[in-house]
Structures are given as C-alpha cells and as structure tokens.
Amino acid sequence: MFTVSVDQKLIEHCKNMVSNHDFGKRFTANGTKEQQLTGIIGQSVVMTFFDKGYVDGSSGFDGGVDLTFANKSIDVKTMGRTTSVKQGYTNNFLKLQEYFKTDIYIFCSYHKTKQVLTVCGWISKEDFTKKRRFYPKGSIRTRFDKTTFTTFADLYEIDNKDLNNVNSVSDLKKQLL
Structure with missing residues (x-):
C-alpha cells in the first residue's frame, strides 16, 4: 500500500463535477453525492498517476472503465474512511457493477479528514472472481472496528491482503504492464 496527498485543486474540481453531473447512472444503488465525490476523487488521483488528467463528467457514463493503461481497462x-487504512481492512464492490467490461480493479481508500488517498492494491477481474466473498442485500456486515452495517445491495468483499500489493506509483505501473 502507499498513500498520497490529494491536492485541493483536484478536490475542488471533483466537487464541481459531482455538483454538475449525475454519476449515479445505475438502476439502483447509485450512491449519495458524498459517495460519488469519494469515487471521483479516487478515480481522478489514479488518473493523474497515468497522466490522464481528472474525471470529466461532461461525456456521460464511462461504462465502468475509468482509464486504460497497457491495453487494460481499469x-x-x-471507499471513504475517517481512519488510516490497515492491512486487515476490507474493500466493498457492488455486484451490479461486475458486468462492466474491465480487466483490472484498483482498490483505494480516501481519508476524508486528512485528504489523502491510499492505494490498497490491485487485482485482475479474473482473480477477483476467485477471491471475493458474496453477501446478499440486507446482510449485516461487521467492520474491522466491530461496528456493523446492513448491505443496501448485493455486495462482494475482498480484503487488502488478497490484493496485489504496490508500494509506489512506479511500482503500480510496472505491475500493470
């Protein structure tokens, strides 16, 4: 895992995008504006790693493909958090997103108060389908800190330890080649 500071300019851009564009284009479980902002911040930060600029919502739905690198759709x-990420943490993935034509998932956590993004790791879609755990809508899940929540949609989970670990932007790029 590695953590980077998120530039205030990027955050303001993302707030503007969420205010002016609807990023919830699914038939259900579209996420709140705050959840959409978290996703757009994470996506924009990762896009800057690959010199792809920031998210531009004016072109509409991206089909689940946030960027392409080395001929792989990513x-x-x-996930938004208020704590620093630990190796034992879990990442959530909505089942209704699994049909998107992507090759790679990069899992990140955005610390909302410190304004830092942790790249937890990455995994191929093929390996994700082997390692994920499924929880139907309405399941009660227990977090790392023993608090609970009820799933609002069918959900997959994968732990940080099951992702391909990366320790820098250059390491991430190298592994994705």
Missing part, C-alpha cells in the same frame, strides 16, 4: 474502486 476500474478504480474507492
């Missing part, structure tokens, strides 16, 4: 999945 979906960036970002």
Whole structure:
C-alpha cells in the first residue's frame, strides 16, 4: 500500500463535477453525492498517476472503465474512511457493477479528514472472481472496528491482503504492464 496527498485543486474540481453531473447512472444503488465525490476523487488521483488528467463528467457514463493503461481497462474502486487504512481492512464492490467490461480493479481508500488517498492494491477481474466473498442485500456486515452495517445491495468483499500489493506509483505501473 502507499498513500498520497490529494491536492485541493483536484478536490475542488471533483466537487464541481459531482455538483454538475449525475454519476449515479445505475438502476439502483447509485450512491449519495458524498459517495460519488469519494469515487471521483479516487478515480481522478489514479488518473493523474497515468497522466490522464481528472474525471470529466461532461461525456456521460464511462461504462465502468475509468482509464486504460497497457491495453487494460481499469476500474478504480474507492471507499471513504475517517481512519488510516490497515492491512486487515476490507474493500466493498457492488455486484451490479461486475458486468462492466474491465480487466483490472484498483482498490483505494480516501481519508476524508486528512485528504489523502491510499492505494490498497490491485487485482485482475479474473482473480477477483476467485477471491471475493458474496453477501446478499440486507446482510449485516461487521467492520474491522466491530461496528456493523446492513448491505443496501448485493455486495462482494475482498480484503487488502488478497490484493496485489504496490508500494509506489512506479511500482503500480510496472505491475500493470
């Protein structure tokens, strides 16, 4: 895992995008504006790693493909947190997103108060389908800190330890080649 500071300019751009564009284009479980902002921040930060600029919502739905690198389609999945990420943490993935035509998932966590993004790791879609755990809508899940929540949609989970670990932007790029 590695963590980077998120530039205030990027955050303001993302707030503007969420205010002016609807990023919830699914038939259900579209996420709140705050959840959409978290996702757009994570996606934009990762896009800058690959010199792809920031998210531009004016072109509409991206089909689940956030960026392409080395002929691989990538979906960036970002969870908002108020704590620093630990190796034992879990990443959530909505089942209704699994049909998107992507090759790679990059899982991130955005610390909302410190304004830092942790790249937890990445995994191929093929390996994700082997390692994920499924929980139907309405399941009660227990977090790392023993608090609970009820799933609002069918959900997959994968732990950080099951992702391909990366320790820098250059390491991430190298592994994705």
